[in-house]
Amino acid sequence: MACGGVILSNSLSFYQKRIVMSSRVQEKNGGASIPHVLSVAGSDSGAGAGIQADLKTCAARGVYCSTVITAVTAQNTVGVQSVHAVPEDFVAQQLKSVLSDMQVDVVKSGMLPSVGVVKVLLQSLAEFSVRALVVDPVMVSTSGDVLAGPSILSTFREELLPMADIVTPNIKEASALLGGIRLETVADMRTAAELLHALGPRNVLVKGGDLPGSLDAVDIFFNGEHFYELRSSRIKTHNTHGTGCTLASCIAAELAKGSPMLTAVRVAKRYVETALEYSKDILIGNGIQGPFDHLLRLKSGSHSFHRKDAFNPSDLFLYAVTDSGMNKKWGRSMVDAVAEAIQGGATIVQLREKDVETRDFLETAKSCLAVCRSHGVPLLINDRIDVALASDADGVHVGQSDMPATVARTLLGPEKIIGVSCKTVEQAQQAWIGGADYIGCGGVYSTNTKANNPTIGLDGLKTVCSASKLPVVAIGGINASNAGTVMGMGVPNLKGVAVVSALFDRENVLAETKKLHALLMEASSSSKMQ
Numbered sequence: 001m002a003c004g005g006v007i008l009s010n011s012l013s014f015y016q017k018r019i020v021m022s023s024r025v026q027e028k029n030g031g032a033s034i035p036h037v038l039s040v041a042g043s044d045s046g047a048g049a050g051i052q053a054d055l056k057t058c059a060a061r062g063v064y065c066s067t068v069i070t071a072v073t074a075q076n077t078v079g080v081q082s083v084h085a086v087p088e089d090f091v092a093q094q095l096k097s098v099l100s101d102m103q104v105d106v107v108k109s110g111m112l113p114s115v116g117v118v119k120v121l122l123q124s125l126a127e128f129s130v131r132a133l134v135v136d137p138v139m140v141s142t143s144g145d146v147l148a149g150p151s152i153l154s155t156f157r158e159e160l161l162p163m164a165d166i167v168t169p170n171i172k173e174a175s176a177l178l179g180g181i182r183l184e185t186v187a188d189m190r191t192a193a194e195l196l197h198a199l200g201p202r203n204v205l206v207k208g209g210d211l212p213g214s215l216d217a218v219d220i221f222f223n224g225e226h227f228y229e230l231r232s233s234r235i236k237t238h239n240t241h242g243t244g245c246t247l248a249s250c251i252a253a254e255l256a257k258g259s260p261m262l263t264a265v266r267v268a269k270r271y272v273e274t275a276l277e278y279s280k281d282i283l284i285g286n287g288i289q290g291p292f293d294h295l296l297r298l299k300s301g302s303h304s305f306h307r308k309d310a311f312n313p314s315d316l317f318l319y320a321v322t323d324s325g326m327n328k329k330w331g332r333s334m335v336d337a338v339a340e341a342i343q344g345g346a347t348i349v350q351l352r353e354k355d356v357e358t359r360d361f362l363e364t365a366k367s368c369l370a371v372c373r374s375h376g377v378p379l380l381i382n383d384r385i386d387v388a389l390a391s392d393a394d395g396v397h398v399g400q401s402d403m404p405a406t407v408a409r410t411l412l413g414p415e416k417i418i419g420v421s422c423k424t425v426e427q428a429q430q431a432w433i434g435g436a437d438y439i440g441c442g443g444v445y446s447t448n449t450k451a452n453n454p455t456i457g458l459d460g461l462k463t464v465c466s467a468s469k470l471p472v473v474a475i476g477g478i479n480a481s482n483a484g485t486v487m488g489m490g491v492p493n494l495k496g497v498a499v500v501s502a503l504f505d506r507e508n509v510l511a512e513t514k515k516l517h518a519l520l521m522e523a524s525s526s527s528k529m530q
């Protein structure tokens with residue numbers, strides 16, 4: 001077998017070859033890998049559910065999705081007209097093609113139309129290890145059509161569920177898996193979650209969207225120790241086809257990015273809720289149950305739809321980064337300095353404290369947070385995720401030698417803002433993969449505020465901005481004499497400037513902030529007119 005011009009020895013096993021090949025490919029590509037979900041599911045010709053929903057969900061979540069098709073269905077918004085099961089040995093071939101070549105993080109299973117297909121999947125998972133298995137035990141479509149018959153139930157119970165990191169049945173599926181027990185209340189759902197957990201999956205999510213008489217959509221998550229009642233508002237729409245597949249593939253995508261299970265479930269629930277709300281009035285097909293629009297995020301341009309108060313990239317416009325040494329020099333407290341900066345037009349504040357006791361840092365963060373909250377301005381903490389968590393600040397800013405963005409995201413959860421310092425296109429790509437919300441790019445000019453900080457100049461800034469998938473704020477030596485040049489370039493994704501000394505190493509913070517704000521307004525409006 002030839003790979004990149006190299007003949008791999010036939011004495012290597014299939015799996016060994018895969019390791020050799022993947023390390024060669026990584027070397028060739030500089031080693032950046034992207035989180036990867038493999039969806040093992042049926043095709044939906046109407047593209048609201050199944051493989052098509054999984055592909056769109058993973059795309060919307062910034063995760064690569066490969067596919068193994070188990071059945072081809074002829075369906076639309078009216079119902080399922082016909083099902084053609086893919087032969088088991090061909091399902092096995094697809095699994096081998098993907099798993100022997102690609103580094104899959106998480107497998108998500110949907111429609112598994114026969115006992116043979118379940119067994120083929122389990123054999124592949126025994127041969128090729130992945131980090132997690134998400135099982136959506138698809139049995140009946142939202143239109144009521146049967147997609148996997150009762151004969152499969154014992155294989156699900158005895159062989160598939162024990163391998164699952166999470167299983168996500170709706171009420172009908174949970175009932176079927178438990179021998180037809182009645183599930184009519186949230187208390188019944190808890191019982192079902194516990195009984196299903198006893199079958200072996202590490203986590204269970206019983207989805208209560210079909211629970212009669214409930215105002216909210218209530219799901220029960222059980223991890224073997226604790227129950228969590230996850231509520232979201234019930235969105236009035238007919239466009240709910242594919243919600244189960246979407247939820248499960250979003251959980252898989254978040255797990256692939258490194259989120260813990262409960263965070264992945266919460267993010268997925270929020271994603272489905274937001275997509276339903278966004279698509280509630282769209283019209284596709286003539287049936288009673290239409291699909292929704294998975295790619296809302298790409299259209300709305302918001303990377304962080306899941307945050308309660310979504311991060312707004314325009315908040316980066318005038319980014320004030322504090323320095324207690326400078327404030328001391330000019331005889332004012334940190335809280336007064338922050339209040340003046342906000343009054344002058346700062347749109348986001350970062351507390352950057354390099355030499356204070358943790359206890360004092362926390363107290364300052366809490367006091368500044370009160371000021372920021374009263375003005376609706378986000379407050380981020382530099383470097384210290386513990387201080388951000390303890391003070392309930394809006395997020396953190398981390399550098400290349402601080403906590404990686406993906407770990408920060410895991411610790412902070414989906415709703416906090418994460419910024420990452422980047423000097424190169426590769427770092428910007430990694431920040432995006434890691435789940436950051438924005439990048440800080442610099443030093444644009446030399447500065448006395450940060451020691452040993454290489455400059456990248458306006459050209460370096462342009463290069464990173466043009467390649468970035470995230471909004472960018474420029475930093476380093478920016479002041480009233482050059483801010484207009486930086487913002488006036490009209491570079492894609494550049495949303496503002498971050499400054500320390502131009503605001504805080506000055507006698508009058510309020511006046512300096514106002515001046516800078518006015519300059520930025522002028523520069524960005526003239527760059528828009530060009």
Ligand SMILES: Cc1ncc(COP(=O)(O)OP(=O)(O)O)c(N)n1
Pocket residue numbers: 319321350352382383397398399400401402419420421439440441450473475498
């Ligand atoms: C908005 C913004 N951009 C860059 C930085 C620098 O962060 P880092 O590289 O971690 O350096 P320190 O600030 O920790 O010295 C920043 N703080 N803010």
Ligand SMILES: Cc1nc(C(=O)O)sc1CCOP(=O)(O)O
Pocket residue numbers: 321421440441442443444446447448449450453475476477478498499500501502
């Ligand atoms: C904190 C910081 N980070 C930088 C980077 O290049 O990532 S430059 C910098 C200091 C910016 O201070 P001033 O506005 O006083 O130049």
Ligand SMILES: [Mg+2]
Pocket residue numbers: 382383397398399400402
């Ligand atoms: Mg840092």
